[in-house]
Amino acid sequence: MKIFFVGAGTPTPTQKRFGTCYVVQIDEAYLMFDCGPAATHKMVKMGLFPTQIDYLFFSHHHFDHNADYPCFLLCRWDQSIGRENILQVFGPPPTTWITERLIGSDGAFSHDWRARVGHPGSQDIFVGRGGRLPRPEPHVDVKDIEAGAVIEDAGWKLITARAAHIEPWMPTLAYRLEASGKRIVFSSDTGFCKSVIELARGANYLLVHCWGQQETMKRAESRMITGTVDAAKLAAEAKVETLVLSHIGHDLDRTGSREKGLMDIARFYKGEIIWADELMTLDLQS
Template sequence: MRSFRKLAFVCAFLSALVPGAALAQDFKVTLLGTGSPPPVMNRFGPSILVEAGDKKFLFDAGRGAMQRLVQTKTRWQDVDGVFFTHLHSDHVIGFPDVWLTGWLVAPGRNRPLEVWGPPGTEKMLSHLVQAFEFDIGFRISDDKARPEGVVINAHNIDPGVVYEQNGVKITAIKVDHAPVEPAYGYRIDYNGRSVVLSGDTRTSDNLIRAAERVDLLVHEVVSPETFSRAGVNLERTKSVIAHHVTPEQAGEIFARTKPKLAVYSHIVLPTATNDDLISGTRKTYDGPLEVGEDLMVIEVGKDVVVRRSSSPKQ
């Protein structure tokens, strides 16, 4: 009993000393990038860091993922692997930076990088290794970078449980981002808590079933108003909206799944305002809702706590 009280005191002391500090049992989600293809400074490309126990995983690696990792003070050599939702360029274009810079810059990665994704992932990454063949050889011979750290272990995966270790279970969910086939969302379970990341999708019954009453549902969204403000022609606007979920549709999804907290990420277009997104959502959903922003941290435990970053985003 005395030892238990001492441990409880130490945990309370550490939490008070460093507000929001992650202890070993925390389940923490950090939105590294909440944007979409347009290059803007406040919303980098889609990427989410999930920390469960002693495991750290990236879900997608869009533009600027490496810089955002640095801003969160996450040691890139501690990232245990990367999961791709699908192979659209805005979701993978930051991967070479995570892979190569995370290997090269001391203290660099000293173990292979595990990568999971839909069919096509292995082929894409094998070509990426070929593309950087000259640089890799040079770094190993002249910079003495450890050769095992540049190895990619790529895994093409099917829907279902794709990772289960140390109490962390990750399930790939087939979603509807046609004509991209397949595209995945992911459910992460740890310590009795659950998080679902939608990836890019239309309204998906598979996702709705997987996300029922989860602690946290991070969902993509498209704002039609942003296209008219940007002067995008009607044909292109309709094409993009057809592959995503509007705020009203997202509200219907949240109303059906009833998460403890719903959060928007992968915001299309990234110039969307909170009012663009929230007003439409409230037509169909009146529960807990946050518009995600880069470097937002969501701590998932008995309560779901949102911490907005005060760090500069440019």
């Protein structure tokens, strides 16, 4: 089992990170969590390919978590030859609405796929790749879900809970993945909150999105995303084995600031701490 940190950043692009996307490999299954800027290209740089991904779960619909969704959908469809599984997409509303408006029959990208389905040159390329005509139109199974939803397939189970991020403008979900005897929790963007602590209770890994030095964050800010101390307290309260810091803000990510942040975290949380870099792979030994 592996976690690919395809995107470990925020809405602020830096040379090191931009936006959020994780892929979890469980044997032959690949589960994707969020689809932030350039996720499709970054995953290919890591040795993954869009057609391998059969599940995509959105935490919420800020652009740093979904901006590459049209690219991923179109690329996965374009590279498919008809033998792949149908992509299953889950997320809080308006996941279905967004999907329809991207690749539906009147979607923003329908002119792209109609041309690729209909033009003889595009058909030749499709057949050359191993496809059989007529070329199918893009189709994904998409479902809006709410906190409390449970999703399972062979070898894994996902449990969802509310994350305290940007309500009431958009609902946000945290995900707990149970597979191969491991419990991994993706908090997504959240302030310190009870529902995420309950979801993360006893997990092996808790991925927390950490924005900045706690003392530099204003009150409203720290209600929507954790700073260093709140991330540590989440992990300590939930008694997790390993705290993985991701979605790290640009100020916190600087040399010096990073070391101070880690020291502050270690005052409140005594387990293992991992500072996630973008394009990093974490091997989860069973």
